[in-house]
Amino acid sequence: MIEIGKLKLDSDFDYRIIREENNDMDLYIDINYRGVDIEVGESKIFNSRIQFPYVRSVLLRINKESTLMTVHLMRDIDLFSAFANFEVDYTDSIFNIKNDHEKVIISKNY
Incomplete structure (x- = not known):
């Protein structure tokens, strides 16, 4: 596990x-064109997860003073190839x- 600012990140990549x-x-994390399942927990919209097939990489845009980050799912190595993004509060x-x-x-756990 690594800590960057207030972010605690546990990654196999x-x-x-x-x-x-x-x-x-x-932070750029190459996941080599794998499918991605995002566990949504107690969401009021989604029942269990959101799935994205064929993701090249994940880009985490963080501010060291905040507990909010934007997660970008990338189709290719190009930084303009993001096809989905969402904000995560990792407090x-x-x-x-x-x-x-x-x-x-x-996912995130407490």
């Missing part, structure tokens, strides 16, 4: 910092990006 300015940072939690055979599980 390597990451690299592709942008860092003041307290803002972008008092661990953000997980885990390999589960041929898919990736994104």
Whole structure:
């Protein structure tokens, strides 16, 4: 597990910092075109998960002073290839990006 600012990240994948300015940072995580299941927990809209097939990488855009980040799912290596993004509040939690055979599980736990 790594800690960057207030983010606690537990990932089975390597990451690299592709942008860092003041307290803002972008982490690039290559997941090699796997499917991604996002566990949504107690959502009022979704029952259990959201699934995205064939994702090249995940980009985490964080601010070290905040507990909010934007997660971008990328179709290709190009930073303009994001096809979905969502905001996560990781207050008092661990953000997980885990390999589960041929898919990736994104979740957070307390």
